[in-house]
Amino acid sequence: xxxxxxxxxxxxxxxxxxxALNNFNLTVNEGDFVSVTGPSGSGKTxxxxxxxxxxxxxxxxxxxxxxxxxxxxxxxxxxxxxxxxGFVFQGFNLIPDLNLFDNVDVPLRYRGFDAKERRRRIEExxxxxxxxxxxxxxxxxxxxxxxxxxxxxxxxxxEPRFLLADEPTGNLDSxxxxxxxxxxxxxxxQGTTIIMVTHDLExxxxxxxxxxxxxxxxxxxxxxxxxASA
Amino acid sequence: xxxxGLIVRALLRNKIGALxxxxxxALTMTIMVNAxxxxxxxQSQMQRESGLDEANTFYLTNxxxxxxxxxxxxxxxxxxxxxxxxxxxxxxxxxxxxxSGGGWSMSLQHEPGDDKDTIGSAVYMVDDHAINTLxxxxxxxxxxxxxxxxxxxxxxxxxxxxxxxxxxxxxxxxPDNWETxxxxxxxxxxxxxxxxxxIIKTLQAPWNGWGGVERSxxxxxxxxxxSSYYFIRTESGRRDELMPIIEKTLAESxxxxxxxxxxxxxETRKRSYRRHNATNKILTTVVITLTLIxxxxxxxxxxxxxxxxxxxxxxxxxxxxxxxxxxxxFLVENFLISCVGVxxxxxxxxxxxxxxxxxxxxxxxxxxxxxxxxxxxFIVGQLAVLYPAKKAALIPPATATRTV
Ligand SMILES: Nc1ncnc2c1ncn2[C@@H]1O[C@H](COP(=O)(O)OP(=O)(O)OP(=O)(O)O)[C@@H](O)[C@H]1O
Ligand SMILES: [Mg+2]
Numbered sequence: 266x267x268x269x270x271x272x273x274x275x276x277x278x279x280x281x282x283x284x285a286l287n288n289f290n291l292t293v294n295e296g297d298f299v300s301v302t303g304p305s306g307s308g309k310t311x312x313x314x315x316x317x318x319x320x321x322x323x324x325x326x327x328x329x330x331x332x333x334x335x336x337x338x339x340x341x342x343x344x345x346x347x348x349x350x351g352f353v354f355q356g357f358n359l360i361p362d363l364n365l366f367d368n369v370d371v372p373l374r375y376r377g378f379d380a381k382e383r384r385r386r387i388e389e390x391x392x393x394x395x396x397x398x399x400x401x402x403x404x405x406x407x408x409x410x411x412x413x414x415x416x417x418x419x420x421x422x423x424e425p426r427f428l429l430a431d432e433p434t435g436n437l438d439s440x441x442x443x444x445x446x447x448x449x450x451x452x453x454x455q456g457t458t459i460i461m462v463t464h465d466l467e468x469x470x471x472x473x474x475x476x477x478x479x480x481x482x483x484x485x486x487x488x489x490x491x492x493a494s495a
Numbered sequence: 496x497x498x499x500g501l502i503v504r505a506l507l508r509n510k511i512g513a514l515x516x517x518x519x520x521a522l523t524m525t526i527m528v529n530a531x532x533x534x535x536x537x538q539s540q541m542q543r544e545s546g547l548d549e550a551n552t553f554y555l556t557n558x559x560x561x562x563x564x565x566x567x568x569x570x571x572x573x574x575x576x577x578x579x580x581x582x583x584x585x586x587x588x589x590x591x592x593x594x595s596g597g598g599w600s601m602s603l604q605h606e607p608g609d610d611k612d613t614i615g616s617a618v619y620m621v622d623d624h625a626i627n628t629l630x631x632x633x634x635x636x637x638x639x640x641x642x643x644x645x646x647x648x649x650x651x652x653x654x655x656x657x658x659x660x661x662x663x664x665x666x667x668x669x670p671d672n673w674e675t676x677x678x679x680x681x682x683x684x685x686x687x688x689x690x691x692x693x694i695i696k697t698l699q700a701p702w703n704g705w706g707g708v709e710r711s712x713x714x715x716x717x718x719x720x721x722s723s724y725y726f727i728r729t730e731s732g733r734r735d736e737l738m739p740i741i742e743k744t745l746a747e748s749x750x751x752x753x754x755x756x757x758x759x760x761x762e763t764r765k766r767s768y769r770r771h772n773a774t775n776k777i778l779t780t781v782v783i784t785l786t787l788i789x790x791x792x793x794x795x796x797x798x799x800x801x802x803x804x805x806x807x808x809x810x811x812x813x814x815x816x817x818x819x820x821x822x823x824x825f826l827v828e829n830f831l832i833s834c835v836g837v838x839x840x841x842x843x844x845x846x847x848x849x850x851x852x853x854x855x856x857x858x859x860x861x862x863x864x865x866x867x868x869x870x871x872x873f874i875v876g877q878l879a880v881l882y883p884a885k886k887a888a889l890i891p892p893a894t895a896t897r898t899v
Contacts, residue, residue, distance in 0.1 A: 310896055319813055319892040340817050346892070347815020358810040358895055362505040372814040374498040419814065431896050 267293040267316060267427065267458075272325035274311050274481070285311040286322070287481040293460060295426075298453040300472035301462045308481040309462045310431055316460060317350050317429040318342045330426055347375050351420025351457075353430035357412040359404040359419075365391060366400040369419045376423060390418040394448060410441030417448060421457070428452065430461040434468060446471060502828050512796050513832050516789075520836025520872050523789045525843030528868040529851060530778040532860050537771045543708075545593045545764070546661075546697030548630030551584075551729045552760040553738055554592055558722040561751025566719045567646065569749060576748065577725065577741055578624075582733040585628040589726045590620040590718060591701050593711075594760070594767040598701030603712075605668070607686035614667050615707050616660070617700030620647065620716035625659075628728050629698065634662060636677045636693030639715045647716040654683050655715045659693035663709030689714075703767050706856070734759060789872070790879040797825060797883035801890075808887050809894025818888040825884035826877060833876040837869045844868060 274286040285308045293299055301309050314320040315327065318334065327334040330349055337345060346352075359368050366387055373383040391397040394414035396407075404412050413433060420428055430449070434442035446468050453459045453473075461472065469475050477484045506513050557573065559566065570588060577586040591598030599620075602613035619625070623639040636659070645655050658681075660668075665676035673694070680688045698711040725745075729737050738757050746754045801808065808821060816824075848860040 314893050314896055317813070319896065340819075343812065343815055343817040343820075343892075346813060352810075352813050352895065354810070354895055356806075358806065358813075360505070360807055360810070362508040363501060364504075367501050367504060370501065371498075371811065374501065375811075375815040375817075375820055423815070 266295055266328075266330065267291070267460075268326070268328045269316070270326040272315065272327060273323045274308075274315060274320070275323045285481055286315070289325070289482050291476065291483055293458060295458055296453070296456060298450070298459045298473040299461070300469035300475045301460065301478060302464065302466065302469045302475065303478035303484075307478045309478050311481070312478060313429050313431050313460065313462055317352060317427075318346050343375075347372055347423060349426045351417075351423065351425035351428045353413065353416050353420050353428065353433045355432040355435040357404070357409070357416045357436070359412055359415055361404055364401050364403055365396060365407075365415050365418075368404065368415060369422050372419060372423050386422045386424075387418075390422045391415070393421065394418045408441065409437050410444055413437065413441075413445050414448065417445070417452070421452065426458060428457050428459045430459065432462055432464065434463065434465060442468065497823065497827055499827060499831070502824060502831060506828060506831065509800070512800065514835075516792055516796050517832050517836035517839065519789050519792050520833055520876065521839035521843050523785045524837060524840025524868045524872050525847050526785055527782050527871070528840075528844040528860065528864055529847050530782045531868070532848065532857075532864055533851070534775045534778050535864075536857055537775055540703065541768045541771055543699065544697050545699045545760070546629065546631045546695070547593060547760055548728055549760045549764060551731055551734050552630070552727065553729075553734055553758060554589075554724050554726045554760070555742060555745075555757040556722060556755050557725055557745070557752055558755060559752040560721075561749075564751055566721070567717075569752075570717070570719075570723075573725065573745060573748070574624075576744060577727055580737065580741060580744070582730050582737050583741075584728045584730055585624050586725060586727040587621055587624045587628045588717060589625075589724050590716075591617070592724060592726070592760075592763060593699045593701055594703060594763050595701050596703075596767060600700070601683050601712075603668070603689075604682045604685070607682045607688070609685050611682075611685075614664070615710065616664050617702075617707075617711040619698070619711060619713050620718055621713050622715065622717055625713050626695070628726055630728060631698050632696040633659075634694045634696050635674060636691070638693060639713075643715040644717055645715060646719050648719050649721075652684065654687045654689060656689060657692045657715055658689045659695055659713040660691055661695055661698050661709060661711045663697075664712060665691070665694050667707075667710060703771075786871075786875055790875050793829065793876055793879035794883060797829070797880050798886070801825070801883050801887045805890055805894055806898050808890045809892055809898070812890065812892035813895040821890070822884040822888040825880050825887055829876045829880040829884075830873070833873050836876075837872055840872065841865055841869065 269289055269291045272286050272289040276283040276285055289312060301312065303309050315322050360371065369387045369390060370383055373386060388397060391400055394417055396411060396414055396418065404415065407415065434445050437445060442465065449459055449461065450471065463469050574586055574588065577583055599618040600615050601618050602615050604611040604613045622644045623641050626633055626638050639657065643655065643657050660676065662673055665673035668681065669675045676691050677694055678691065680690050683689055700708045700711050702708060727741060742754050742757050811821060844860065844865055851857055852859050
């Protein structure tokens, strides 16, 4: 479970303060699939970065899986990212010099699994995204949709509780986007909690729950959306 | 867990930069090891003992211009007066000064004849005060007696019948057992016999760069000549005080000659090895400069590759790398590059050394020096990459989502 209470995030650039999140409140339950929409600059990425422990917040309360995130130091946050969170990025963020197998291997190395366990997880997850046959390929030899599938395999290999995706389909054409979305739905059905930021309303509506961020807070619309999907 | 496999595979996709740095490390190692080797070689040359009591020894030149000057008698008067001066241990007339760069050498042989193998030796013309004045150690045999000393005029080609030689010369003459040289007759000027009556431990020739620098012989000659050296040994610590006194006494005792170039043996040693010292300084500068260039090269490549991989590093942090794991990546990467560089460097160092050994007749390089070079370059590499690696570790994980 993810609980954010009155989270504020202020960016200071010279004399200018940007309030990216204003008393942001949100609870995400185990097994949820939450899509996050909202205008550009409203704070979606900021929210996701804080949720994923990539950024710290200025004040407020944030517990993730029962842990008070505010208490963690940098190493603790790194470990928690590695163990509990999987990331999928708009730009895929694969390591161009490593083949698919090695790309999926990276977070597993940080975790310290032995070679056999790593191999099992890599093969299983590449299988799961339908790319097991291309293990030795480099990212540059794949289409965008395929690269995003590898990124999803990498995110899943550590068996995270949460999968966070910031516009995972933003760089894909609609057909590939549909494929990735379907894959995310499958993953969610298998038990992983997903939070996905997207500009694509049609995809957003496929989530179990849709929230909208406006001016750094969750707007009331999410209630409507929840009702609509109910 | 150290991701060596991943680092190697990523490196192999970016070979050129890494290879250039590895080659730079190899080249630096090759030159560093051999330069240090040459520095050490020179230093050990400089540390060789001349055999003299250097700290308490000085010499001067006595040049006679007076007509009807009784060279023999005046020289004896000079030496007697120097020897009687309080604080002087002993003094003599000599034809050449060790380490000075100028002197005499002769070829000696076991058998008389013009087609025999010869061995070169420096020749010092001295009297029976030589052992005491030079401060050399007589290992076997006896000193010259006063009756052994002959007068020699300029241009004379005959030699006395006795000699005292250094142990190094005896070893060259009788490689099986140098002590057997004692009492043997050797031949100078192809056919003039000389009996070895004594063997001294060490007395260097005047030429420090000569391979036979340890081979010298004392010949019982007093020179009836217009210009020669007086060589003076003082009691410990009294050299500087006696130098002007003796110079003045000599100059005033007889105005038909001039006393010049009053010089300590320490100055002579310094001048003798000025080239060595200068070369060592240059070599040291080369080693330091090369090492710095290599260090900066490593820093440069690391910063370049980190700037290029900012997003990748942010992504690694986002998927769970700790700061230390990011840092370690670059330390290990540098270590691997250094390994390649050092391995090539070892081959290069040995190859260059083999050439140097062949060309300049040096002894081959020691294993310790190669090990030192390798360790030094590993340390340089790790130190050089430390700052960029720290910088990489500070790349925030949000870089993964904030940059496109
Ligand atoms: N590092 C930063 N420094 C200063 N201001 C920042 C920083 N990151 C984000 N902001 C500001 O915070 C606000 C929220 O940004 P955020 O990236 O969360 O928006 P977003 O909803 O993801 O927008 P988009 O849909 O365009 O991706 C914006 O006004 C943005 O300019
Ligand atoms: Mg955004």
